[in-house]
Amino acid sequence: MKLTEKEIADNYNDVWVLGEIVEGQVHKVTLELLGIARELAGKRASKKSQVVCLLMGSKLAGLEQDLFYQSADKVIMVDDESLKFFNDSIYASVVSRLINKYKPEILISGATSKGRSLMPLVAVQIETGLTADCTGLDIDEESGLLLQTRPAYGGNIIATIKCADHRPQMSTVRQGVFKALESDSSRTGELVIENVLEEEKKTRFTVISEESYGADAKINLHDANVIVAGGRGVKSAEGFEIIHKLAESVQGAVGATRATIDSGWISYAHQVGQTGLTVQPEIYIACGVSGQIQHLVGMQSSDLIIAINKDPDAPIMQLADVAIVGDLFEVVPEITKLMSI
Ligand SMILES: Cc1cc2nc3c(=O)[nH]c(=O)nc-3n(C[C@H](O)[C@H](O)[C@H](O)COP(=O)(O)OP(=O)(O)OC[C@H]3O[C@@H](n4cnc5c(N)ncnc54)[C@H](O)[C@@H]3O)c2cc1C
Structure with missing residues (x-):
């Protein structure tokens, strides 16, 4: 009224x-x-x-x-x-x-x-x-x-x-x-x-039980302190291996852009952004992610954003607190090695 x-x-x-x-x-x-x-x-x-x-x-x-x-x-x-x-x-x-x-x-x-x-x-x-x-x-x-x-x-x-x-x-x-x-x-x-x-x-239906299908702990992006996200720059499902390894070494979760999900490289449960999850970890490491607005709205409130990209002018590099210009296939394994020491 x-x-x-x-x-x-x-x-x-x-x-x-x-x-x-x-x-x-x-x-x-x-x-x-x-x-x-x-x-x-x-x-x-x-x-x-x-x-x-x-x-x-x-x-x-x-x-x-x-x-x-x-x-x-x-x-x-x-x-x-x-x-x-x-x-x-x-x-x-x-x-x-x-x-x-x-x-x-x-x-x-x-x-x-x-x-x-x-x-x-x-x-x-x-x-x-x-x-x-x-x-x-x-x-x-x-x-x-x-x-x-x-x-x-x-x-x-x-x-x-x-x-x-x-x-x-x-x-x-x-x-x-x-x-x-x-x-x-x-x-x-x-x-x-x-x-x-x-x-x-008095309702037309009765709920007799409730079951929850908990997300795989490794995909629990909401609770992760660190998220390592892969974008189209990872090139393939196999390319995501180094993203998973880095996430594991920092006890983090794996995020992804919609482009990688649409390509069938990783499941939708990992998608961050407007049509995925909104996350706010302490550290968000974006690897080969360009930083289109639909992705940024899902992660821009992260405390510290680290971007690894070949292109210094990619939008994510402007938003990042730490912008590393380089090939992710070289940079990511180096960081993983450092984290494992
Ligand atoms: C309605 C709508 C909703 C959407 N919702 C979402 C959403 O929820 N989440 C989302 O992510 N997107 C969403 N999108 C898609 C979005 O617009 C972008 O297309 C998408 O985020 C781009 O993904 P990307 O950054 O992985 O790919 P690209 O834009 O192709 O970027 C790839 C980046 O990788 C870099 N790169 C390539 N090779 C290397 C290398 N070897 N080393 C380092 N860097 C490299 C490139 O320089 C480039 O910057 C949506 C779009 C629409 C229209």
Whole structure:
């Protein structure tokens, strides 16, 4: 429903993060989102905006503590057996009801499979807009308009999207885009308990079990401190051998550009970029990667970027903290040798 400026100003406040639980623990993306939520709420200090984490699931007691340490002012906990498995219909009904009750100004969620399933349902139920897969979030301090940045038209433009007349302003954000704050164990917060209503449990389908297909540890790019990525410069599937060896020597993971995946040299699980993963390791070593924007959006927030390329004018060389001009087939084995000493 379209709202007037006055209705928005009088009724809507706070930045909400939709918390996610994986195997009994708070998902890393939730902690990352609490970091950006704190920043957004800080810019709405005149409204005394709070950071609120909505946590839903079963057997959640105690998990609120971590969320307080990570900057949540309030945790709204819905702990119910009916939420044990992710049934988007039940989850959406509960989220929508709580939004109508508390009226948050902003609601953000990870662009995980659950977030991608749940957020559109909620947006439809409460009649507001949703910007998916944001790569940046900021806020207009005066109006409270969320500035939601994401690539559009196949990555050819970076669009900033606003949701002017509806609330809450809703976004999903990929893991690795924002950094979690340092945990501060001196922080405390308010815990609010909510329930699932009986009618919300009545759905057209029942989830009877949930299985997760964990990624191969070697491809766990999100958790790797070092990523060694290969681009078309590696020339072939066999050429990736030296990339794997370097990654192994630094206990890192192997990333890749889409060009190499399209060539069938390595599997999609390794793809970094706009249509792959967004990563933020301490060190990203790009080998034979030119640095097209669609790749850069997936790795440009890495702490230290090392690029190895024959072409000193390749775009990645401008972005890199350390740019090594040379043939990767000579440079990469040399680095691997040094790392193995
Ligand atoms: C809608 C859309 C989405 C996309 N999504 C993604 C995405 O998610 N991720 C992604 O990566 N791309 C994506 N792309 C593709 C992207 O535009 C580029 O085509 C791709 O990133 C280029 O990959 P590359 O750097 O490996 O290849 P190239 O651009 O061909 O670069 C190869 C580089 O290797 C260097 N080189 C060659 N030989 C050597 C050598 N022996 N030693 C050292 N250097 C050498 C060359 O100088 C060159 O700079 C997308 C494109 C579109 C249109």
